[in-house]
Amino acid sequence: MRSPAAAAWRIYRGAPLPVRLHVLVRALTCPLGALLARFPAAGAALDVGCGHGLLAHLAARDPRRPRLFLAGIDHDAGKIRAARAVGGSRVRFWALPLEALPAAAFDFVSIVDVLYTVRREAWPGLLAGCRRVLRPGGVLLLKEVIDRPRWKHRAILLQETISVRLLGITRGDPPHFESPAGYAHALRQAGFSPFEGSPLASGHWISHYLILARRP
Numbered sequence: 001m002r003s004p005a006a007a008a009w010r011i012y013r014g015a016p017l018p019v020r021l022h023v024l025v026r027a028l029t030c031p032l033g034a035l036l037a038r039f040p041a042a043g044a045a046l047d048v049g050c051g052h053g054l055l056a057h058l059a060a061r062d063p064r065r066p067r068l069f070l071a072g073i074d075h076d077a078g079k080i081r082a083a084r085a086v087g088g089s090r091v092r093f094w095a096l097p098l099e100a101l102p103a104a105a106f107d108f109v110s111i112v113d114v115l116y117t118v119r120r121e122a123w124p125g126l127l128a129g130c131r132r133v134l135r136p137g138g139v140l141l142l143k144e145v146i147d148r149p150r151w152k153h154r155a156i157l158l159q160e161t162i163s164v165r166l167l168g169i170t171r172g173d174p175p176h177f178e179s180p181a182g183y184a185h186a187l188r189q190a191g192f193s194p195f196e197g198s199p200l201a202s203g204h205w206i207s208h209y210l211i212l213a214r215r216p
């Protein structure tokens with residue numbers, strides 16, 4: 001597969017330039033290849049808070065995963081329209097809340113850089129929704145930016161405060177970043193069993209962290 005950035009640029013070639021540039025920057029700053037490597041080879045996967053649908057579109061076009069079907073949901077109807085406009089035979093997008101989806105319908109759920117835009121008190125409801133739509137034994141992939149080292153934390157906080165509060169690029173609560181232990185704790189409280197936690201290589205100012213957890 002070509003690099004995520006090259007693939008993003010090609011997949012969104014018919015999209016308005018701001019959307020195309022947004023997904024390109026996303027592909028250049030988020031280790032999407034490392035996330036895609038964790039997706040299953042087959043089955044049904046859901047990306048929660050999918051934004052413009054980049055991760056789902058990449059997974060749906062991954063030649064290593066011809067029997068994987070993708071869905072993406074987001075509460076931002078504009079982003080869902082942009083995600084749908086791209087097309088694709090193995091991917092669907094809905095501007096629906098998790099509660100509108102059937103229970104145990106997915107083998108794999110990803111939630112990437114969403115919790116930081118959701119106030120801490122609302123995490124249990126969102127994670128319980130992720131758990132409900134996963135079949136027993138299914139896997140949740142959580143990717144967030146963590147609050148260390150301090151200088152990276154300050155840099156990402158500034159970037160995301162501008163993005164969420166000033167520019168309105170992301171619809172959400174004031175950004176906040178937690179420790180790996182904090183994310184793992186929230187997953188356990190929601191009934192997941194975390195089984196892998198690892199920093200993802202990043203050559204820039206962002207500390208990406210991945211947690212995989214199973215629904216028992």
Ligand SMILES: C[S@@+](CC[C@H](N)C(=O)[O-])C[C@H]1O[C@@H](n2cnc3c(N)ncnc32)[C@H](O)[C@@H]1O
Nearest residue numbers: 049050051074075076112113114117170171172
């Ligand atoms: C920073 S963006 C990340 C988008 C995408 N996951 C990615 O990695 O490029 C966060 C996304 O989460 C969405 N979001 C935040 N809270 C949500 C919720 N409760 N339900 C659905 N989507 C939500 C926002 O609309 C936004 O598209």
